[in-house]
Each structure stands twice: as C-alpha cells, then as structure tokens.
Amino acid sequence: METDQCTFYYKSKTVNSALSRTEWIQLKEVLSFHDWKLVTLALPKSCHLSSHQVTVSSSHICRLYDRFHALDKDDKGSLNRSDFQNISELAVNPLGDRIINAFFPDGMDLIDFNSFVRILARFRPVDQNPKKEPNAPEPINSRVNKLKFAFQLYDQDKDGKISKSELLQVLRMMVGVQVTEEQLESITDRTIQEADLDGDDAISFEEFKKSLDKVDIEHKMSIRFLR
Amino acid sequence: MSFFLFPFDSLICILLGISFTVWFTLLLVFIIVPAIFGVSLGIRKLYMKTLLKIFKWATLRIERGAKEKNHLLYKPYTNGIIAKEPMSLEEEIKEIRGSGSSKDLSSPEFEMSDIFYFCRKGVESIMDDEVTKRFSPEELESWNLLTRSNYNFQHISLRLTVLWGLGLLIRYCFLLPLRVTLAFTGVGLLVVGTTMVGILPNGRFKNFLSEKVHLMCYRICVRALTAIITYHDSENKPKNGGICVANHTSPIDVIILASDGCYAMVGQVHGGLMGIIQRSMVKACPHIWFERSEVKDRNLVAKRLSDHVEDKTKLPILIFPEGTCINNTSVMMFKKGSFEIGTTMYPVAIKYDPRFGDAFWNSSKFGMVSYLLRMMSSWAIVCSVWYLPPVTREEGEDAVQFANRVKSAIARQGGLVDLLWDGGLKREKVKGTFKEEQQKLYSKMLVGNPEDRSRS
Numbered sequence: 001m002e003t004d005q006c007t008f009y010y011k012s013k014t015v016n017s018a019l020s021r022t023e024w025i026q027l028k029e030v031l032s033f034h035d036w037k038l039v040t041l042a043l044p045k046s047c048h049l050s051s052h053q054v055t056v057s058s059s060h061i062c063r064l065y066d067r068f069h070a071l072d073k074d075d076k077g078s079l080n081r082s083d084f085q086n087i088s089e090l091a092v093n094p095l096g097d098r099i100i101n102a103f104f105p106d107g108m109d110l111i112d113f114n115s116f117v118r119i120l121a122r123f124r125p126v127d128q129n130p131k132k133e134p135n136a137p138e139p140i141n142s143r144v145n146k147l148k149f150a151f152q153l154y155d156q157d158k159d160g161k162i163s164k165s166e167l168l169q170v171l172r173m174m175v176g177v178q179v180t181e182e183q184l185e186s187i188t189d190r191t192i193q194e195a196d197l198d199g200d201d202a203i204s205f206e207e208f209k210k211s212l213d214k215v216d217i218e219h220k221m222s223i224r225f226l227r
Numbered sequence: 228m229s230f231f232l233f234p235f236d237s238l239i240c241i242l243l244g245i246s247f248t249v250w251f252t253l254l255l256v257f258i259i260v261p262a263i264f265g266v267s268l269g270i271r272k273l274y275m276k277t278l279l280k281i282f283k284w285a286t287l288r289i290e291r292g293a294k295e296k297n298h299l300l301y302k303p304y305t306n307g308i309i310a311k312e313p314m315s316l317e318e319e320i321k322e323i324r325g326s327g328s329s330k331d332l333s334s335p336e337f338e339m340s341d342i343f344y345f346c347r348k349g350v351e352s353i354m355d356d357e358v359t360k361r362f363s364p365e366e367l368e369s370w371n372l373l374t375r376s377n378y379n380f381q382h383i384s385l386r387l388t389v390l391w392g393l394g395l396l397i398r399y400c401f402l403l404p405l406r407v408t409l410a411f412t413g414v415g416l417l418v419v420g421t422t423m424v425g426i427l428p429n430g431r432f433k434n435f436l437s438e439k440v441h442l443m444c445y446r447i448c449v450r451a452l453t454a455i456i457t458y459h460d461s462e463n464k465p466k467n468g469g470i471c472v473a474n475h476t477s478p479i480d481v482i483i484l485a486s487d488g489c490y491a492m493v494g495q496v497h498g499g500l501m502g503i504i505q506r507s508m509v510k511a512c513p514h515i516w517f518e519r520s521e522v523k524d525r526n527l528v529a530k531r532l533s534d535h536v537e538d539k540t541k542l543p544i545l546i547f548p549e550g551t552c553i554n555n556t557s558v559m560m561f562k563k564g565s566f567e568i569g570t571t572m573y574p575v576a577i578k579y580d581p582r583f584g585d586a587f588w589n590s591s592k593f594g595m596v597s598y599l600l601r602m603m604s605s606w607a608i609v610c611s612v613w614y615l616p617p618v619t620r621e622e623g624e625d626a627v628q629f630a631n632r633v634k635s636a637i638a639r640q641g642g643l644v645d646l647l648w649d650g651g652l653k654r655e656k657v658k659g660t661f662k663e664e665q666q667k668l669y670s671k672m673l674v675g676n677p678e679d680r681s682r683s
Binding site (some may be wrong): 084153174179 | 307308309310322323336337339340341342343344345346347348349350351352353354355356357358359360363648652656657661662663664665666667669670673674
C-alpha cells in the first residue's frame, strides 16, 4: 500500500501526515463539507485522489491540530487519558470518564492526531443532500454511526446489548448520590420493559435504534465549526 | 608594536567617551527628565502610530502572498471554534425528549436519549473549552513582525524578511540596551531614594517626598518597557482607606498602576534583589509584606489588611484577587478574602493591546528574567486603564456575590469574558462539587424535586 506524504503547514512546523492513500480518501470524505471553504493542501504530484478537484478544508484540520497541541501539554505528539481529564469542563461532566474511554478503543493508552480527528468526525453535521452511490460505505457522521457512539457509552462490555446493570451504572453516574437505589431500579426496569422487543431483558442496538426513532439526532449529536 | 597603536588607542578612548556622553545626555533629556516631572514628549505615541502602519503593510503582504499560492491563511479564532448553544441543562434535555415522543414533558422521567446531552457537551468541551485557552498567550489576527507570534511563515516574501530582520536589529541592538539601562536606573533610584526618604521623621513632608520618589521611579520603569498607557476616568482614582482591585495579567500591572498613583503593595517577602527593593520601599511608606509562613493564616492576613485600611493616613492597598496571571482575554474567579474586609473597593480594569507585545506571563514556561527580557525586546507594551466608580458591599450580599459583582463590572469595562472558573485551574484539577451541581440538576428531571416526592 503506497503511503503518500501529505503535508500541511501549521504555525512554524510542517506536519507530515503519513496516511495511506485509502486512509487519505476516507479522511477527505470525513472532513469535506459542501459549504466549508476548500483549499488545496500541498499534495505531492503523485497523489491523484479522485476525479473532482482534491480539496480539503485545511483550516478545520489546523484548528483541530491547534486544539490537539494545546491539550498535549508535554509535547508527546499524542494524548493520554490524563490530558483529557485536565479539561475542566469535561471533568465536571457526569459521563466524562465514559466519553474519554470512547477515545481509547481496544485498551490503548495513547491516541494520535489522525484517530483524534476520526472520532471527532462523527459529530460533523449530517450532509443535507447526500450523493447516494450504491456501494459507498456509510459516512462516518451518519445517524447510525452517531447512535453507535452513544450506544458504546452504555455498553461497556461490548457484547452488543445494554444489560440492566449497565443501564444502572450509567444512571448512577448521571445522578450521583441524589437518587435512591430503589428509584433507579424501578426506572431501569421500566425503561427495559418499554424498549425490549425480543424479551431477553436487555436492549440490543436495533432496539436502541428503534426506541430513538423520532429523536432529532442529526442536530443534537452534531457540532458545527464556526467560520 | 604598542608604539604604533598608541595614537589609535587614545583616539578610540576619545570616541568612546564622546559617544557615551552623547548617549547619556540624550537619555537624560528625552527620557529621564520628562519622567521626573511626569511630562510626555509624545515620542512614544508617534512610535506607536508608525508601527501600526508597518504591521498593516506586513499583513497585507502575507495575505497577498497566500492568495498567489492559492492557500488559505491560518487565522486564529479566540472566540471559540465551534458553535455552542447557550441553553440550560433542563431546556436542552426537554428539547431532545420532545422531539422523540409526544408524551407529557412536565412529569419527571428517564429517556434513553438523555445521554445525548451529556455526550455532546463532553465532546464539545474536548474540541473547545473556556479554561484551557486562558493560560496561553492570546493569538493575533495580523502579524507584528515578531517570530513568536507568526503562524504563516511560509508566505513571507523577501521584502518582509528584510523588514523582519531590520526589526530584529532595532529591537535587540538599540531598544533592548536602552531599556535595560533605564530599568537599572529606575530600580536603583527607587532603592536609593526610598532609603534616603526613610531617614526623615514621620510626617507630611516625608509622605510628600515618598510619593514623589515612588512616582518618579515607576515612571522611569514605564519608559524602560516603552509602555504606552491611556488612563480613563481618573476622577475615580483610589483614595486612602480603600482597596484597589484589578485583573491580573503580569507583574507589569503593578508598575502600570503605580506610575499614576500611590499604593500600598501586598505580597510575600522575597530574598535577593526583590527583597532589597521591598525592604527599602517599606522604609519610605508602609507596605504590607508577609512572611511565607504567615500567608497560610487567613485571619492574620485579614487582620493586617483591615488594620491598614482603618488608618486613613495610609495609602490604598493594591490587590489582584484572581491570584494568578491570566492571558487578558477573560477575568477568572475573584478570591473572596479581600472582599470580606468591608471597606470601599475601587475596581480597575486593565486591557493590553496584544499587537505590540504580549504582556501575559506564563509562569510555567518562563522565569521572571526571561519574561522581562521578552518584554523589553517587544515593540512596546500598550494598554488602557479604566478607573471604575467605587463600590461597597450592599445589604444582604455576601462576600462571594460582592466579588462576582465587581468582577463583572471589570470584565464589562475591559471587554473581557467573565468566567466563574478559578484561576487556580492553571495548576490544579477542578473540584468535584461542580459535577455534583450537574448531577443535582439532572436528578430533578429524573425524579422531580425532593419536596414533591415527600408530598406524594
């Protein structure tokens, strides 16, 4: 697999992002958006990526890199959990730890810039008029993928189902010591009863999706960049 | 051999002697004498205007260079990079629930979709939060010919590089030595002057002289930094028996305020040069210096401060309630200690113009000496000082509310963001009590108020 050196300039450093061509195409899909300002990055001549002009918004990559750099206080080139925990607004979020875990999949302890951007890309606002190509993969910021992100906050053991104890755990994190155990249990029982369709006393991803059918996820799980 | 060098030797000596004399005369006439009398010759304002014109030209050149290569310029965005909704927890969750079901929204219950609120807020704070960016220097939209603030270096043309090189030469070979000389003169005069005034017996004449000596030395220090300060609303200047509070960006704040009025300083006793300055200052008029061990004792600190303000012959106290240096884009939590004393507070807002040199002291990155060197090798320090009308604590208002009221007034006047976060977050992690507040708010949505529960 050929690796194209795609460089972009950030402050006084030249960042070499050694992505493979397929990764680069995926990243381009993830970050391009029809009303963002589009410019050409300094791509090497051998890098012909698609029929239409290869353009990615470098300002948004730069802003995210700026942020990555600001969080990486020790200049490691990657972020660990403690860098996330230093963000005060995240530390006071009741689900802060779970959200941080979502950035460190598969037991890894460090995250590099490409992975950082890829996870944040799920929160990109949904395309209003998507071009439906028959074999195109699901875009990373689709409704389903946003739901998957939320589902993994519940489903800690990654068995594809939200069990009663997992739901209890999340509720306990959100209310702290303000609510009694009995009240939480009754809430959990009721919720599972309403959402569980196949009677296995747990909520699978399909049941989760169905129960949130009418919720406006496209807006509530999207973050828009300011110009 | 030395026979041949003899005439050159004396020639060099004569030349050196003449240039030193000329140098010092110019210094004296143009800088020190006006400082002593508090008069301004207008040289600094002219300097500022010329610099602004050059910066504009430089920015245009960079933009033109970028356009030619068809690149977008990187423009930093201090007001936040993402769009955030200013809705409260309750409103947001109701909105999420409302879109999902047609059930009655006023009854407390749980919905699986509630998690979206916390999820999005969490990821928003990962992309951009209010606190992290307050502890690094403010980013500029145009370039001011200093390497340290340049983001678009690849677009600089030859002409611009030459200009930048010229600027470097001027700043380091002309301005820096000049400023260092002035700084030493100012500090030296302060130590000598206050020691001499300290010999006099206490009385009106001593206070008068001490005032003059302090003002003169601070004015020389102001010129040592080429600080161009605009004072607004001087009729609200702090008076004896009051406490002056201001937002804190750097140690230079003290010099800026003290060159326009006389204050009693508060601080820890240091060793070395700072210690010498502190000891001599206290001989001329009473300042409040604490030993390191005394700082921890809140009651002792409060007692000494209130004793000082009760004595109406003593000068107003100067305090920075934030407790640490913030980067001048926001005002962070004011510590309530000085607001409990119960005297008139004189708020002062200080806003620096970052185009000429960033005054923020990042104490974790730079020590005091390298910070001062950076200051003295910038173009200038330009700032505005607003004296706000005096305030006192109202009936039924506790110290924290009073502190927040003063903080909002300062933030409004200076055009800064008013934050409730503690400046101590620069070094420490946030307390768990804030998380509890969010949990309480959410619990209300889940099970209703405790009072309602007990009734049913």
